[in-house]
Amino acid sequence: MTRVPKPSDQLWPSPARTASPGTVESLYPFIYQGATDVTVVLAQARASTIAKANEVMDLRAEVCARSSELLARCAADAAARFAAGGRLLTFGNGGSATDAQQLATLFLYPAGSNALPLPAISLASDPAVLTSLSNDIGVEVVFARQIAAFGRPADIALGLSTSGNSENLLRAFDEAGRRGLMTIGIAGYDGGKMAELDCLDYLFVAPSESIHRIQEAQTTMYHVLWELIVAELGRHQVRA
Numbered sequence: 001m002t003r004v005p006k007p008s009d010q011l012w013p014s015p016a017r018t019a020s021p022g023t024v025e026s027l028y029p030f031i032y033q034g035a036t037d038v039t040v041v042l043a044q045a046r047a048s049t050i051a052k053a054n055e056v057m058d059l060r061a062e063v064c065a066r067s068s069e070l071l072a073r074c075a076a077d078a079a080a081r082f083a084a085g086g087r088l089l090t091f092g093n094g095g096s097a098t099d100a101q102q103l104a105t106l107f108l109y110p111a112g113s114n115a116l117p118l119p120a121i122s123l124a125s126d127p128a129v130l131t132s133l134s135n136d137i138g139v140e141v142v143f144a145r146q147i148a149a150f151g152r153p154a155d156i157a158l159g160l161s162t163s164g165n166s167e168n169l170l171r172a173f174d175e176a177g178r179r180g181l182m183t184i185g186i187a188g189y190d191g192g193k194m195a196e197l198d199c200l201d202y203l204f205v206a207p208s209e210s211i212h213r214i215q216e217a218q219t220t221m222y223h224v225l226w227e228l229i230v231a232e233l234g235r236h237q238v239r240a
Contacts, residue, residue, distance in 0.1 A: 056216045059208050067204050074202040075228030086154035088120035091143040096160040097124035103222050115230040143172035153180035162214045164192025173199050188214030
């Protein structure tokens with residue numbers, strides 16, 4: 001019979017229980033804090049996985065309830081831009097840079113889908129451009145300078161940030177707004193400084209304080225946005 005762990009089970013020395021919030025140790029105490037009972041460790045790992053899955057499902061449901069109509073309007077506007085020859089310019093820092101790359105790839109090469117490829121550029125993908133601008137001018141201009149070089153009025157600028165406070169994203173949106181691009185922000189927490197921008201046409205927020213849950217919900221958001229844009233473009237073609 002499998003033993004069910006009890007709250008009183010002593011799996012690690014008590015001083016390790018005070019790991020700082022947000023550290024790897026605090027997220028996975030059953031791995032890092034000296035557990036010796038494999039049965040209990042596996043049970044806690046399972047419980048932790050279920051709790052995290054429930055958290056992101058709840059967050060996705062909240063985002064859907066708050067933003068479904070806005071996503072539909074954004075997709076319609078973006079589809080009109082693509083139909084007029086516009087392109088998608090994506091950008092972000094760190095994990096959000098990876099998301100920006102994945103999003104551009106999704107539009108360019110919708111694998112496993114009958115959707116037509118759409119022009120998209122990830123501004124976070126060229127290390128030579130990023131490092132030269134960071135070294136010669138400053139990291140705060142790495143996206144704004146590229147938008148100034150590549151951006152056209154029919155284009156779409158989409159930036160991702162967990163905090164919503166990244167200075168290089170704020171400057172990129174300002175530059176995009178000045179040039180007439182459609183601007184889309186995807187953020188976490190309460191939207192941060194992105195929520196204060198007048199130049200931002202659409203802002204989608206994953207209201208959480210967990211970076212992990214925010215990024216998981218943001219991935220869902222931009223996949224839904226892509227699907228809606230593809231569907232809207234299909235309606236454009238039927239009408240034409």
